[in-house]
Amino acid sequence: EAQVTQNPRYLITVTGKKLTVTCSQNMNHEYMSWYRQDPGLGLRQIYYSMNVEVTDKGDVPEGYKVSRKEKRNFPLILESPSPNQTSLYFCASSFSRTGTRNTEAFFGQGTRLTVV
Amino acid sequence: GENVEQHPSTLSVQEGDSAVIKCTYSDSASNYFPWYKQELGKRPQLIIDIRSNVGEKKDQRIAVTLNKTAKHFSLHITETQPEDSAVYFCANDMRFGAGTRLTVKP
Numbered sequence: 001e002a003q004v005t006q007n008p009r010y011l012i013t014v015t016g017k018k019l020t021v022t023c024s025q026n027m028n029h030e031y032m033s034w035y036r037q038d039p040g041l042g043l044r045q046i047y048y049s050m051n052v053e054v055t056d057k058g059d060v061p062e063g064y065k066v067s068r069k070e071k072r073n074f075p076l077i078l079e080s081p082s083p084n085q086t087s088l089y090f091c092a093s094s095f096s097r098t099g100t101r102n103t104e105a106f107f108g109q110g111t112r113l114t115v116v
Numbered sequence: 117g118e119n120v121e122q123h124p125s126t127l128s129v130q131e132g133d134s135a136v137i138k139c140t141y142s143d144s145a146s147n148y149f150p151w152y153k154q155e156l157g158k159r160p161q162l163i164i165d166i167r168s169n170v171g172e173k174k175d176q177r178i179a180v181t182l183n184k185t186a187k188h189f190s191l192h193i194t195e196t197q198p199e200d201s202a203v204y205f206c207a208n209d210m211r212f213g214a215g216t217r218l219t220v221k222p
Contacts, residue, residue, distance in 0.1 A: 033210055040125070042214035043160070043205060059211075090159060097210045104150055105210060107159040 002027045006091050006108030013081055013115055021076045021111050023091030029106075031097045032074040033058070034066065036087040037110075043090065049074055050097065081115040088112050122206050122213025129196050130221055137216045139206030140188040149182055149189045152205045154215075160205055164191070196220045 004025045013019055025032065033048040035058075045058030049068040063085055065077040074093075078085060091108040122139045129135050139149075150165035166173045166180045166189065173180050177196075182189040193200055201220045206213045 031210065035212070040214070042122075043212040045211055048210065092210070094210065103148070104162040104165060105152075105160075105207065107161070110159055 002106065004091055004093050004106050004108040006089075006111050008111060009109060010112050011114070013113070015082055015115055016080050019078050019081060019113075021078075021089060021091075021113070023074045023076065023108055024072050025074075025093040025106065026072065027093065027095075027106065028071065029093035029095055030071070031095065032068065032091065032093045033105075034064070034074070034076045035090045035092065036060065036085075037090060038087050046076070046089075048097070081113075083115050086113060086115050120206060120208045120211050120213045122216060124216060125214060126217045126219075128219045128221065131196060131198060133196055135191075135193045135196055135200070135218055135220075137191045137204055137206070137218070138188055139190070139208075139213050140186075141208040142187065143209060144184075144187065146208050148209075149180065150207050151178075151180060151191045152207065152212075154203045154205065156202070163204075193218075198222050 007022045030051045034046040035043040044060045046064050047066040049055045052071050055066050089111045092105040094105045095103045119142045147168040152160040153163045154160040164178050164180050166182050177194050179192040198220050203215045203217050205215050
């Protein structure tokens with residue numbers, strides 16, 4: 001079954017304690033992206049990756065890191081989480097972002113993060 | 117980055133009425149225009165999309181229209197039902213609008 005898998009689904013952590021949210025897709029997609037969803041602000045892009053070892057900042061990258069060592073995985077790292085990073089996070093993937101191979105985005109189940 | 121603006125932010129209609137949500141984009145090279153539906157507590161999922169070589173696409177009660185000259189595309193839902201209540205997002209080059217919360221009152 002084609003899918004994007006995120007873990008964990010829920011996470012409560014304390015300020016400053018490093019954490020990683022994992023994202024994996026089994027569709028051989030080149031493009032992967034992280035978003036945070038806050039009430040009234042929609043889906044804001046944090047980081048994206050056009051392919052292996054190629055990553056770039058989105059609209060709200062501060063406080064986050066990513067890596068793309070393999071095509072299927074795109075983890076989101078919060079080195080020192082702060083309460084303003086409390087949010088609902090989604091990972092998404094697609095074949096490509098632009099051009100003729102631009103197709104729909106498939107989303108993970110979401111990770112609800114609370115930083116206290 | 118390129119901007120994607122979506123209006124309205126909230127929309128309330130009576131069951132059976134039509135709903136229209138509009139999205140404007142800035143990248144004139146864009147060629148793919150999707151709409152996603154996010155039900156409460158769930159992930160966004162594609163409901164309809166259109167490519168730049170057509171002006172309209174319809175799938176039962178939903179349709180998408182594209183105006184490349186004006187750089188906007190719209191989602192049309194006819195004969196709305198309570199199960200259409202959700203948040204709808206347009207997207208352009210994997211960047212999303214702020215969303216429209218649609219409420220269909222029985």
